[in-house]
Amino acid sequence: MSKLLITEITRMGPALCVIGLQRDKQKIQSIRPIPPSAHSWNHFPHQRGDILELSLTPLPGASPHVEDRVATRGFRKSAAVAEREIAAFLRKAECSDSLRGLFECHIHENRKGSGAYALPTEARRSICGCQTQNLRMEVCGNELRATLALSSGEVLRDLPVVDRDWMDFIDAAIAPSRGANRVARLERFLNSQFHYKIMSCPHHFVRIGLTRPYRDACWLMLDTLFPLPKADWLEEF
Amino acid sequence: MAPRRIRSPQEKDTFRRIVETCFRHETGSPKPLPDDAADLIETGILDSMAWVSFLRAVETASGVADLGSGLNEQPASFASVLAALRDSSKSRLASVDSQEGMIGDVAASPAFLTGSSFAQGSRRVPSEEVDRAFGMPIGKLRKRAGIESLAYASKNENELSLGAKAAEQALRAGACGAQELDWIIATSETHRDYPSLAAQLHSRLLARENCGALDVGGGCLGLLNALAVAQSLIGSGAARTLAVVTADVHSRVLTPERVAGEFGGLFGDGASAFLLRREGESQAGPCYRLGDFLFGCAGQYAAAIQVAERTGGGLDVQFDGEALSRAAITRLEKVITAVETRSGIPRASVGGFATHQPNPRLLMLLAKQCGVSSDAFPPICSTAGNLGSSMCGAALHAAMQKEAKRKAGQRKPIFLASLGPGLLFGGGWLTPA
Numbered sequence: 001m002s003k004l005l006i007t008e009i010t011r012m013g014p015a016l017c018v019i020g021l022q023r024d025k026q027k028i029q030s031i032r033p034i035p036p037s038a039h040s041w042n043h044f045p046h047q048r049g050d051i052l053e054l055s056l057t058p059l060p061g062a063s064p065h066v067e068d069r070v071a072t073r074g075f076r077k078s079a080a081v082a083e084r085e086i087a088a089f090l091r092k093a094e095c096s097d098s099l100r101g102l103f104e105c106h107i108h109e110n111r112k113g114s115g116a117y118a119l120p121t122e123a124r125r126s127i128c129g130c131q132t133q134n135l136r137m138e139v140c141g142n143e144l145r146a147t148l149a150l151s152s153g154e155v156l157r158d159l160p161v162v163d164r165d166w167m168d169f170i171d172a173a174i175a176p177s178r179g180a181n182r183v184a185r186l187e188r189f190l191n192s193q194f195h196y197k198i199m200s201c202p203h204h205f206v207r208i209g210l211t212r213p214y215r216d217a218c219w220l221m222l223d224t225l226f227p228l229p230k231a232d233w234l235e236e237f
Numbered sequence: 238m239a240p241r242r243i244r245s246p247q248e249k250d251t252f253r254r255i256v257e258t259c260f261r262h263e264t265g266s267p268k269p270l271p272d273d274a275a276d277l278i279e280t281g282i283l284d285s286m287a288w289v290s291f292l293r294a295v296e297t298a299s300g301v302a303d304l305g306s307g308l309n310e311q312p313a314s315f316a317s318v319l320a321a322l323r324d325s326s327k328s329r330l331a332s333v334d335s336q337e338g339m340i341g342d343v344a345a346s347p348a349f350l351t352g353s354s355f356a357q358g359s360r361r362v363p364s365e366e367v368d369r370a371f372g373m374p375i376g377k378l379r380k381r382a383g384i385e386s387l388a389y390a391s392k393n394e395n396e397l398s399l400g401a402k403a404a405e406q407a408l409r410a411g412a413c414g415a416q417e418l419d420w421i422i423a424t425s426e427t428h429r430d431y432p433s434l435a436a437q438l439h440s441r442l443l444a445r446e447n448c449g450a451l452d453v454g455g456g457c458l459g460l461l462n463a464l465a466v467a468q469s470l471i472g473s474g475a476a477r478t479l480a481v482v483t484a485d486v487h488s489r490v491l492t493p494e495r496v497a498g499e500f501g502g503l504f505g506d507g508a509s510a511f512l513l514r515r516e517g518e519s520q521a522g523p524c525y526r527l528g529d530f531l532f533g534c535a536g537q538y539a540a541a542i543q544v545a546e547r548t549g550g551g552l553d554v555q556f557d558g559e560a561l562s563r564a565a566i567t568r569l570e571k572v573i574t575a576v577e578t579r580s581g582i583p584r585a586s587v588g589g590f591a592t593h594q595p596n597p598r599l600l601m602l603l604a605k606q607c608g609v610s611s612d613a614f615p616p617i618c619s620t621a622g623n624l625g626s627s628m629c630g631a632a633l634h635a636a637m638q639k640e641a642k643r644k645a646g647q648r649k650p651i652f653l654a655s656l657g658p659g660l661l662f663g664g665g666w667l668t669p670a
Contacts, residue, residue: 099537106560109537109567112263113290116537140305141292141313143285155536158289183309219286 015040064123169229352411358506383597399508400484424459458657459626505622509630588649589636
């Protein structure tokens with residue numbers, strides 16, 4: 001049985017993707033538990049910060065998703081850690097200050113429009129943490145996107161935000177029950193209080209992931225943004 | 238009072254052309270266009286990544302910066318995008334109307350480029366000599382970058398002398414006396430002295446005391462920045478006649494003692510100058526009307542080129558040649574595509590591409606990437622090297638000279654595209670007047 005600290009739960013359509021941290025002697029590495037017959041989960045009842053006990057089997061040939069492991073038995077929660085501690089552990093796992101270091105390969109610009117991608121044959125991993133100098137979130141054509149500046153000064157634009165907690169927060173913010181001008185109010189929040197809350201948080205941290213290869217490209221996305229949103233922030237706008 | 242501007246059917250067609258062009262570019266397929274009302278995401282025509290990518294392309298091509306925000310709570314359809322473009326256009330026109338005396342006649346006061354010139358450092362240095370000086374294998378600049386020689390300033394030349402020479406020639410070409418100038422706008426990536434280059438040029442050219450002198454930055458993008466400022470001054474009515482001058486003397490900044498290796502060896506010295514006039518001012522010879530400009534900054538390439546002064550007089554240079562080359566080609570091609578989409582001028586009908594020229598090898602690659610003949614790119618960098626902010630100016634002057642040989646009515650448009658550290662990018666176009 002392995003112990004896994006759940007650090008990210010991402011949402012793409014109805015599917016959920018889960019990543020956790022595993023200690024291997026002195027090293028802390030990211031592991032992506034997947035069901036035996038798919039790359040994602042339809043249902044995942046646990047939260048970030050949960051420490052789960054589970055059986056994992058290596059899955060060969062999944063480059064650059066080298067973190068994939070097949071979860072062969074059900075999860076059992078043994079403990080949980082606070083958000084601040086999750087971020088502290090993530091800083092000890094895969095991290096980079098520069099664009100090239102994220103996946104140990106060149107990051108390509110989308111020649112047609114926006115977004116950035118890595119080539120599946122070049123990327124050496126599919127998840128990496130980073131410290132950001134600045135971060136902005138916006139809703140563009142009903143899609144949630146993030147733009148961030150790495151410590152190196154390099155900028156990543158229009159990253160799809162797939163962090164489940166942040167997507168749930170945005171969905172709640174624009175729920176019809178919230179009254180008039182919901183999107184405009186959300187935009188104001190994202191342009192003001194959000195920025196302060198994120199950048200002033202001592203455990204602010206970001207993890208960037210790669211999509212599964214699609215037409216020979218793995219697109220960059222914002223998997224995790226710490227701090228996680230709080231329900232009472234909805235009262236502020 | 239200026240007459241209220243009514244949006245013409247042509248402008249409506251421009252929005253549709255931009256939307257359709259960007260859509261085709263995004264999908265890369267010649268399939269029939271979807272119905273205006275079709276939701277592109279719900280019908281599976283675009284996924285969410287492609288939808289946002291498409292919107293960003295439309296923003297760049299149309300110059301409407303907040304399109305994505307305007308489409309929240311709207312279906313992901315052509316109809317929504319076209320409506321948002323029209324709404325944005327209306328609000329911009331309303332803003333113009335509300336300030337009529339000040340900027341009401343921007344659209345009615347186009348700027349014309351009526352004279353140009355280029356001056357390069359008078360010392361021609363074979364690239365092998367530069368290889369040796371910078372400690373590179375002999376033949377590297379010629380074989381790897383395609384540079385045959387570099388234009389270096391002689392002992393008596395500097396940014397001021399080269400810039401003044403180019404400016405005087407441009408004024409002469411436009412039959413304009415220096416006392417007619419309302420503004421001198423200068424740009425240089427090597428001039429760091431005070432008085433600034435614009436102030437020094439003002440004195441050297443003997444412009445009127447109430448002629449403004451302004452320096453703008455941007456590195457190799459400096460010329461486009463300066464032209465955009467000049468166009469705005471003319472459009473606002475603040476100026477009728479301006480000179481835009483670039484001047485760069487890299488050979489005194491990027492010396493082998495300060496910068497080792499390939500980076501320092503790529504650059505040469507030169508200057509360019511352009512005379513701009515408001516419509517209706519006297520014009521001599523062939524002239525070009527300035528179109529729109531588009532600008533931006535692709536920060537993902539910020540680390541590819543960084544230069545900082547080091548205490549003690551050296552330079553800290555961070556130069557990832559491979560990453561920068563890839564970025565330059567990708568971005569310049571993207572800028573040319575955006576200029577093509579916004580102007581409605583097919584690249585195949587362009588007479589010359591006045592672009593930044595990092596080196597001849599990359600210029601060939603760019604021509605290939607763009608699917609146009611390399612003959613349309615004036616070959617400046619093969620004999621002069623990379624001239625910094627004067628590179629695009631030298632290419633523009635050469636393109637204008639080439640077009641001037643054609644009969645009036647047969648002259649073709651010119652595209653501008655350039656880059657600067659950051660990675661700054663910009664583009665625009667000129668049409669024969």
